[in-house]
Amino acid sequence: MSQGQAIKKNIEGACDVNWDDYLKSYYEKPQSAKTWSGYEVQELYTPDDLAHKDYKREIGDAGDYPFTRGLHRNMFRGRYWTRREVVGIGSPADTHERAAFCFEQGGTGLNTIADVTYEMGLDADHPWAKTEVGLTGVNITSVKDMETLVGDIPLDKVSWSLITASTAAAATMAQYVVVAQQKKYDISCLRGSIQNDPIHFRYCGFRPACPLDLSVKLGADVMEYCTRNMPKFYYTTVNMYDLREQGINAHQEVAYGFGIAMCYIDELLRRGLHIDDFAPRFTFYVSCHVDFFEEIAKIRAARRMWAKLLKEKYGAKDPRSMQFRFAVHTAGCSLVPQQPLNNIVRIAYEALAAVLSGVQSLHCCSYDEPMCLPTEKGHLQALRTQQILAYETGVTNVADPLGGSYFIESLTDKIEEEALRCMKEVEDLGGMEEAIRSEWLDRKFETEAVKRQKEVDGGDKLIVGVNIFDSEPETKTPLGVQRITEQSAKQQISEVQELKRTRNVGRLREAIDRLRDDASSRKNTIPAMIEATKVFATTAELLGTVREVMGYPYDPMQVIESPFK
Amino acid sequence: MNRDKIKVIVSKVGLDGHDRGAKVVATLLKEAGMEVVYLGMYQTPEGVIRAAIDEDADVIGLSYLSGEHLVYTPKIVNEMKKSGLNDVLLVVGGSFPPEDVPVMKEMGVDEVFRGGSLTKSIVDYIKKNAREKG
Numbered sequence: 001m002s003q004g005q006a007i008k009k010n011i012e013g014a015c016d017v018n019w020d021d022y023l024k025s026y027y028e029k030p031q032s033a034k035t036w037s038g039y040e041v042q043e044l045y046t047p048d049d050l051a052h053k054d055y056k057r058e059i060g061d062a063g064d065y066p067f068t069r070g071l072h073r074n075m076f077r078g079r080y081w082t083r084r085e086v087v088g089i090g091s092p093a094d095t096h097e098r099a100a101f102c103f104e105q106g107g108t109g110l111n112t113i114a115d116v117t118y119e120m121g122l123d124a125d126h127p128w129a130k131t132e133v134g135l136t137g138v139n140i141t142s143v144k145d146m147e148t149l150v151g152d153i154p155l156d157k158v159s160w161s162l163i164t165a166s167t168a169a170a171a172t173m174a175q176y177v178v179v180a181q182q183k184k185y186d187i188s189c190l191r192g193s194i195q196n197d198p199i200h201f202r203y204c205g206f207r208p209a210c211p212l213d214l215s216v217k218l219g220a221d222v223m224e225y226c227t228r229n230m231p232k233f234y235y236t237t238v239n240m241y242d243l244r245e246q247g248i249n250a251h252q253e254v255a256y257g258f259g260i261a262m263c264y265i266d267e268l269l270r271r272g273l274h275i276d277d278f279a280p281r282f283t284f285y286v287s288c289h290v291d292f293f294e295e296i297a298k299i300r301a302a303r304r305m306w307a308k309l310l311k312e313k314y315g316a317k318d319p320r321s322m323q324f325r326f327a328v329h330t331a332g333c334s335l336v337p338q339q340p341l342n343n344i345v346r347i348a349y350e351a352l353a354a355v356l357s358g359v360q361s362l363h364c365c366s367y368d369e370p371m372c373l374p375t376e377k378g379h380l381q382a383l384r385t386q387q388i389l390a391y392e393t394g395v396t397n398v399a400d401p402l403g404g405s406y407f408i409e410s411l412t413d414k415i416e417e418e419a420l421r422c423m424k425e426v427e428d429l430g431g432m433e434e435a436i437r438s439e440w441l442d443r444k445f446e447t448e449a450v451k452r453q454k455e456v457d458g459g460d461k462l463i464v465g466v467n468i469f470d471s472e473p474e475t476k477t478p479l480g481v482q483r484i485t486e487q488s489a490k491q492q493i494s495e496v497q498e499l500k501r502t503r504n505v506g507r508l509r510e511a512i513d514r515l516r517d518d519a520s521s522r523k524n525t526i527p528a529m530i531e532a533t534k535v536f537a538t539t540a541e542l543l544g545t546v547r548e549v550m551g552y553p554y555d556p557m558q559v560i561e562s563p564f565k
Numbered sequence: 566m567n568r569d570k571i572k573v574i575v576s577k578v579g580l581d582g583h584d585r586g587a588k589v590v591a592t593l594l595k596e597a598g599m600e601v602v603y604l605g606m607y608q609t610p611e612g613v614i615r616a617a618i619d620e621d622a623d624v625i626g627l628s629y630l631s632g633e634h635l636v637y638t639p640k641i642v643n644e645m646k647k648s649g650l651n652d653v654l655l656v657v658g659g660s661f662p663p664e665d666v667p668v669m670k671e672m673g674v675d676e677v678f679r680g681g682s683l684t685k686s687i688v689d690y691i692k693k694n695a696r697e698k699g
Contacts, residue, residue, distance in 0.1 A: 116581060116582065116631060117580065120580060128579075128580055129580075131579065131636050131637075132580050132636075135631055135632045135633060136631045136632065204582050205581065205582010205583060205584060205606055208607075245585070247585060333585075336680055337663070337680050337681055338679075338681045369660075370660050370681070371661060371662040371663070372661070373632060445585075446588055446592070449585050449588065449589050450589050450592050453593065453684060454593075454684075457683050457684045457685065466681040473663065473679075474663050475663050475666075475667075476663060476664060477662045477663060481662040481664055484632065557607065
C-alpha cells in the first residue's frame, strides 16, 4: 500500500476511525528523500560539503561575478521586484480594462498576452480565428487594436511586457513602435520588454507559425532592430518556463533554455554585432515549481552558468552582459482543479522561492488557472499574494538570504553539474538547432511528460487532492468563472473587416512590396513592417509576406492565399 | 484488424496548442493495451469524425485547455449524430470549470476527466464502457 492510499483510507474512514491506520499515520515518515527532479539529497549538510569551495571565485557576493547570489548588492533595498500579472482577455479594450484594474490594485508592471490567433499570426477575421479570438489573450490584427490596447498608458514611464512569443512578435514590435511614434514618444526612450522567443514556441502548439529558420530570422530581426534603435527595451525573454511546463525537470529547463538563447546569440554575432552590444538586453522567463529549495538552487545555478557562458564562451567584457535577468512565472502545471483554493498556497510557496532567488519581475498564477482564464478576483488574489510577500514578510531586507547554506550551495552545484551535462549532450548532437530539427527535443519532452504522469499515478509524487487527501470533487469554482463574451470577438472581427474595406490599397501594396524586397534581400524586416503597419497592413499580411519569401505558405493554417498576388 | 483491442481516437480541436495532456494520455492508453490513433492539433470536428469512421474507433477522446470546450463539443456531438456514431464513446479531458462538466454531459459527452485525473480512472472507465453504448 502506498503512502497515498494508506492516508486516503484513513480519511475515508474518518467517521468510523480505524485506529491502526491512525497510528500508522502518526508514525508516518516521508517515503522519498529525492527532490522533485529526482536528485538524491543527504539528510544533513555540514561545513564539509562546502570545504572545497572558493567563495570569491565560485559563489561571490551579490552584485559580483559570477552573480550566483544575485545581480545587485542591495537587491530589493534598491527596488522591489516588479509585480506584474499577465493579462489577456477578450478584445484589446477588455484587456486594457483588466490591466488598468491590476494597476489600480497596486500592480507595478504591465504584462499583456497574445491569444492563440495572434500568436499563430492570424487576423481576427481568419476562418480559424473567428471562434477563438480573445479566448486566451488578446488579438492584435492592426495598429488600431494596438492603439486601443495602449490607451493612455505612458509608454516611456511604465514598463510594459508584451507577451507575443511567436514570429508574430515581429508584427507586435512594428505595431508598438507605430503607436509610440503616433503618440510622439522618442522610441529610444521606450521601456519594457517583448517576449520574442519564437524558437521555443514551436513546443507550445505554434509550429506552423514558427518554422526554425523563420523563427531565427524574425526573432533576430526584432533583437537587432531594438539593439540599434531602442536601447532601453528588453527585446527577448527566452522562455524557459514554457519548456518546463512540458514536463521536464529543473536542470533540463536551464540547459534547453540556454541552448535556445545561444541560437539567437549566434545569429546576432553572425550579423556582425558585438556580444556586449546586445547581451545586456537578454532576459529570461523562469518557472518556479513546487519544490522550494530545488527552484532556488536552480535559479542560483542559472545565474552562475550564464555569467560563465557569456564571459568564457562569448568573450563578453561588460558585466551587464553576464547578468542573468529573469522574471518568474509560478508553475501553472503544478496547479490542479481538485480543491482549488489549495492552489493559492502552492503559488505562495513558489512566489517565495522566486523572491528568495532574487527575482526581477514576478507573475503569480491565479488559483483558478486549471479551470478558466483568471477571474478579476483570481487576479487580485495573485497580486495580493505578491504584496503580502513584499510588504509583510521581511524577505526584502537581505540579498540572497539562503546563500552560504551548506544544502543550498551543494544543490546549486548539483544542478549546475547536471545542466552542464545536458548542454554537452545537446552540443554533441550538433547544437540546439540540430536537436530541434531532428526532433530530439520533442522526444525528450514527450518521454519526460509521461514519466511525470507515471510518478503521480504511482504515488511517487504526491499532490494533495489528487493522489492523497482527496475528497468529493467540487461542483463549483469558489470565486466564480471567467467567461469570454462572444460580443467582444464579433465586434473586433467586424472592425477588422471594415478596416480592410476602407484602407488605401495602393499605399498598402507599395509597403508590402518593400517588405517583400527587404525580406528577399535578407535585410532586417522590422523597418519595412513599421512602414506597412502605418498604412494598416495587418498581422497576417506582414508575416505572410515574409513567410512566402522564406518558402512557407502565406497562411500557417493553409486556408487563405495572399491578397497581394 | 485486431478487434480485441479497444480503438481510441485522441485529438485536439481548434487552435489550442496545449497538447502535453493529450499526448500523455495517448501514450498511457497504448500502454494499457488499447489501440490509439493520435490525430494531434488543429483538427476540425468534421476531421475528427471522419477519422473515427475511417478507423472504426470505439472511443473519441478530446482534450481542451483554452476555454474552447463549449464551442467545439456541441459541433462534435452534432457531427457524431449526423454520422450515426451512436455507439462511439465520447470522452473529454482538460482544463475547465467544474460547472461545465454537467453542461458537457448534457450536450452528449459520456465522461469528463479534468486535470489531475489519474490514468487508472481513465483506463478503467474506457475499458468498462467502450462498446457498451448504443
